[in-house]
Amino acid sequence: MPATIEQAFPSDLYGGRLTIDLDAIVSNWSLLKGKLSDSTDCAAVLKADAYGTGQDKTAAALYQAGCRTFFVAVPTEALTLRASLPGAVIYVLDGLFPGTANHFLTHDIRPVLGSLEELLEWAEVCKASGKNNAAAVHVDTGIHRLGLSPAELTRALDDNAVLGPFQPSLVMSHLACGSTPDHDMNRRQLKLFTETTAPFPHIPRSLANSAGVLLGPDYHFDLVRPGIALYGGLAIETEPNPMKPVAKVEARIMIVRDVPQGDTIGYGAKQTAKRPLRNAVVAAGYADGMIRRAGSTDDRPGGFGLIGGYKAPILGRISMDMITLDVTDVPEHLLQRGAFVEMLGPGVAASDLAAYAETIDYEYLTSLGRRFERIYAPLT
Numbered sequence: 001m002p003a004t005i006e007q008a009f010p011s012d013l014y015g016g017r018l019t020i021d022l023d024a025i026v027s028n029w030s031l032l033k034g035k036l037s038d039s040t041d042c043a044a045v046l047k048a049d050a051y052g053t054g055q056d057k058t059a060a061a062l063y064q065a066g067c068r069t070f071f072v073a074v075p076t077e078a079l080t081l082r083a084s085l086p087g088a089v090i091y092v093l094d095g096l097f098p099g100t101a102n103h104f105l106t107h108d109i110r111p112v113l114g115s116l117e118e119l120l121e122w123a124e125v126c127k128a129s130g131k132n133n134a135a136a137v138h139v140d141t142g143i144h145r146l147g148l149s150p151a152e153l154t155r156a157l158d159d160n161a162v163l164g165p166f167q168p169s170l171v172m173s174h175l176a177c178g179s180t181p182d183h184d185m186n187r188r189q190l191k192l193f194t195e196t197t198a199p200f201p202h203i204p205r206s207l208a209n210s211a212g213v214l215l216g217p218d219y220h221f222d223l224v225r226p227g228i229a230l231y232g233g234l235a236i237e238t239e240p241n242p243m244k245p246v247a248k249v250e251a252r253i254m255i256v257r258d259v260p261q262g263d264t265i266g267y268g269a270k271q272t273a274k275r276p277l278r279n280a281v282v283a284a285g286y287a288d289g290m291i292r293r294a295g296s297t298d299d300r301p302g303g304f305g306l307i308g309g310y311k312a313p314i315l316g317r318i319s320m321d322m323i324t325l326d327v328t329d330v331p332e333h334l335l336q337r338g339a340f341v342e343m344l345g346p347g348v349a350a351s352d353l354a355a356y357a358e359t360i361d362y363e364y365l366t367s368l369g370r371r372f373e374r375i376y377a378p379l380t
């Protein structure tokens with residue numbers, strides 16, 4: 001795919017660049033799809049600007065590859081997506097906000113009804129129009145976020161007076177512990193979902209997020225809803241990551257300097273030079289999604305960047321707009337002013353950084369700021 005650059009200014013004026021590989025996203029989608037039987041559909045979750053990769057471009061690439069069902073979190077994301085993909089099926093995971101059904105109908109968007117109240121509101125709309133307007137129903141099998149209780153679902157779906165012409169287009173639930181395959185919760189949720197939905201075989205079912213796809217065919221049902229794995233993230237914490245990285249962040253070196261042994265680096269003076277150091281200051285900070293927790297102190301190592309294959313540990317606190325890297329062991333010719341350092345990407349897995357930052361790679365991807373030059377091109 002040729003490079004597309006989304007920016008208003010000359011490249012040299014950006015502190016860093018974010019490269020997104022749409023072919024890699026498509027290839028990850030195909031890899032997951034390849035694990036499914038022919039009767040299971042592979043949807044794509046595009047919430048939070050497609051996990052930071054850009055909703056419009058990612059949606060277009062996946063649609064072209066054959067993906068027809070998309071999930072976003074909120075109605076505003078759905079309206080944007082509808083404008084770019086007239087033919088897609090679009091579900092809103094956060095469900096039906098009060099009094100908004102007309103927007104869903106006008107734009108042919110489907111709420112994932114997450115409570116009995118939402119279901120009743122939608123059913124009233126269907127009765128008033130005499131139509132079965134498509135919507136999913138969410139049943140809570142243990143995560144205790146959204147969803148009708150299994151008892152509420154059973155009662156509602158058995159009652160024509162409640163539903164009127166409405167028949168759900170999908171019944172779904174969400175795993176709490178999919179990233180930990182051995183967790184009891186997975187089997188318990190699977191069992192409860194299977195039992196709760198058994199009396200309604202005419203309604204397609206969906207349980208699996210990315211982790212659920214990798215947990216195996218028992219979890220697949222009629223439709224799977226991967227998010228993080230499409231974007232190269234680590235869905236199952238205990239296994240090697242089978243997905244391709246899709247994003248790379250590179251930040252520009254502003255200055256390389258010497259720090260005498262015993263001096264401290266950065267805000268709070270929490271990191272002391274234990275030997276004479278060379279450090280490089282790069283133009284990316286927590287305002288660009290470089291999560292502040294990944295900084296280092298004398299008591300705790302931080303994340304790292306990568307320069308020409310050399311690991312450059314983060315020194316001291318991450319600031320809003322800059323990060324200081326230890327480049328003492330990096331050859332001088334790689335350290336020119338203006339040169340790029342990889343801060344996240346094929347050589348610096350978001351899941352590795354996330355371990356230093358005490359978070360998950362989802363947070364890295366969705367935090368990537370809007371201040372970098374954004375390039376759509378293959379990652380090399």
Ligand SMILES: *Cc1c(COP(=O)(O)O)cnc(C)c1O
Nearest residue numbers: 045174209210211225226227228
């Ligand atoms: C975010 C989300 C997904 C996708 O989850 P991943 O772990 O990113 O694959 C699927 N289903 C629901 C209900 C979600 O909220």
